[in-house]
Amino acid sequence: xxxxxxxxxxxxxxxxxxxxxxxxxxxxxxxxxxxxxxxxxxxxxxxxxxxxxxxxxxxxxxxxxxxxxxxxxxxxxxxxxxxxxxxxxxxxxxxxxxxxxxxxxxxxxxxxxxxxxxxxxxxxxxxxxxxxxxxxxxxxxxxxxxxxxxxxxxxxxxxxxxxxxxxxxxxxxxxxxxxxxxxxxxxxxxxxxxxxxxxxxxxxxxxxxxxxxxxxxxxxxxxxxxxxxxxxxxxxxxxxxxxxxxxxxxxxxxxxxxxxxxxxxxxxxxxxxxxxxxxxxxxxxxxxxxxxxxxxxxxxxxxxxxxxxxxxxxxxxxxxxxxxxxxxxxxxxxxxxxxxxxxxxxxxxxxxxxxxxxxxxxxxxxxxxxxxxxxxxxxxxxxxxxxxxxxxxxxxxxxxxxxxxxxxxxxxxxxxxxxxxxxxxxxxxxxxxxxxxxxxx
Numbered sequence: 102x103x104x105x106x107x108x109x110x111x112x113x114x115x116x117x118x119x120x121x122x123x124x125x126x127x128x129x130x131x132x133x134x135x136x137x138x139x140x141x142x143x144x145x146x147x148x149x150x151x152x153x154x155x156x157x158x159x160x161x162x163x164x165x166x167x168x169x170x171x172x173x174x175x176x177x178x179x180x181x182x183x184x185x186x187x188x189x190x191x192x193x194x195x196x197x198x199x200x201x202x203x204x205x206x207x208x209x210x211x212x213x214x215x216x217x218x219x220x221x222x223x224x225x226x227x228x229x230x231x232x233x234x235x236x237x238x239x240x241x242x243x244x245x246x247x248x249x250x251x252x253x254x255x256x257x258x259x260x261x262x263x264x265x266x267x268x269x270x271x272x273x274x275x276x277x278x279x280x281x282x283x284x285x286x287x288x289x290x291x292x293x294x295x296x297x298x299x300x301x302x303x304x305x306x307x308x309x310x311x312x313x314x315x316x317x318x319x320x321x322x323x324x325x326x327x328x329x330x331x332x333x334x335x336x337x338x339x340x341x342x343x344x345x346x347x348x349x350x351x352x353x354x355x356x357x358x359x360x361x362x363x364x365x366x367x368x369x370x371x372x373x374x375x376x377x378x379x380x381x382x383x384x385x386x387x388x389x390x391x392x393x394x395x396x397x398x399x400x401x402x403x404x405x406x407x408x409x410x411x412x413x414x415x416x417x418x419x420x421x422x423x424x425x426x427x428x429x430x431x432x433x434x435x436x437x438x439x440x441x442x443x444x445x446x447x448x449x450x451x452x453x454x455x456x457x458x459x460x461x462x463x464x465x466x467x468x469x470x471x472x473x474x475x476x477x478x479x480x481x482x483x484x485x486x487x488x489x490x491x492x493x494x495x496x497x498x499x500x501x502x503x504x505x506x507x508x509x510x511x512x513x514x515x516x517x518x519x520x521x522x523x524x525x526x527x528x529x530x531x532x533x534x535x536x537x538x539x540x541x542x
Contacts, residue, residue, distance in 0.1 A: 185221035217317035225252035262314035359397035
């Protein structure tokens with residue numbers, strides 16, 4: 102008899118008895134064993150949306166606050182990135198470079214006693230909207246380049262004042278300077294603090310970048326006139342309503358701590374006025390306060406913080422909230438009654454930001470839910486049918502405990518109600534099943 106098995110010893114246990122008293126295994130069993138010994142197929146390529154993909158938000162996530170917290174020498178710079186809300190905007194971007202300065206260098210700009218708004222503009226110059234690692238810095242084409250900053254991206258920078266010049270200098274140095282600084286490269290590269298290739302690079306430079314435009318005074322919160330700003334940007338009707346209703350005082354009281362306003366244009370508000378006139382004075386006030394959020398929320402912050410958001414009208418059990426939801430590049434505000442889209446920015450001057458929206462926000466506390474959230478209407482002629490069905494399904498008077506008198510049979514024709522004949526059928530079926538299973542064993 103040939104040696105068994107014919108292909109030599111197998112490290113894989115046989116899925117069948119090897120005792121020869123049972124006879125040699127069949128060809129089907131041999132094939133099954135060979136298939137079990139085959140190596141597994143290679144794993145599929147990773148999906149671009151998997152957690153290991155470089156396109157995945159989880160893989161690209163970074164936190165500038167946590168990165169700088171590991172380096173105490175940047176604690177002042179780190180603190181003011183948070184105070185000016187720049188940290189949140191840095192965290193949501195995937196290709197970015199932060200030019201950090203140490204505590205000693207920060208003292209030079211703090212000695213100027215700039216307002217928070219002006220300081221934000223200055224620090225925005227230190228956030229490049231492109232990736233520059235150490236290697237890229239020393240391999241700049243033609244030895245010099247101009248790149249955009251977050252100051253330029255906000256729209257607050259006039260002309261090219263929001264651009265930074267980066268130039269390779271003799272001796273391996275790299276110089277940095279604002280474009281509106283007369284060509285002066287007043288800072289040089291010191292070292293790399295942290296780099297996540299093509300995602301975020303944190304570089305130390307020798308001193309704060311100076312720019313006349315970035316350091317220009319910005320109005321303090323007390324100087325901001327909300328109604329004047331709204332009236333000049335196509336929201337005069339909304340401005341008139343918040344003044345007449347008394348809502349303006351609440352808006353002004355929240356301005357210093359941060360305020361976001363969602364303003365419906367004059368044309369949109371004009372179409373809504375018939376509904377508005379039907380509200381009581383208290384309801385009108387709640388509706389207008391519903392268009393304000395007591396915190397500064399830049400567009401980038403709204404996009405990265407989807408979910409429920411309280412408003413100036415929120416009061417304990419009276420939620421008066423709405424949901425912020427991204428829709429591609431658009432940001433939508435969902436109230437369960439309407440869904441409005443942000444169509445533009447009226448003003449973005451921390452601590453105030455005002456957005457223009459295409460619909461009046463209607464809270465569910467004052468208006469009926471939209472048709473999408475309401476139950477679908479019954480088709481015509483179904484009333485009588487439903488009435489007959491309810492009568493047929495109703496328990497008969499003499500049926501005990503309200504159970505239906507006629508139980509529905511299952512698919513095998515065996516009643517589920519427990520009648521005598523039904524019970525016999527169930528027992529017979531169980532016995533036959535047991536006998537058949539024993540027979541085939």
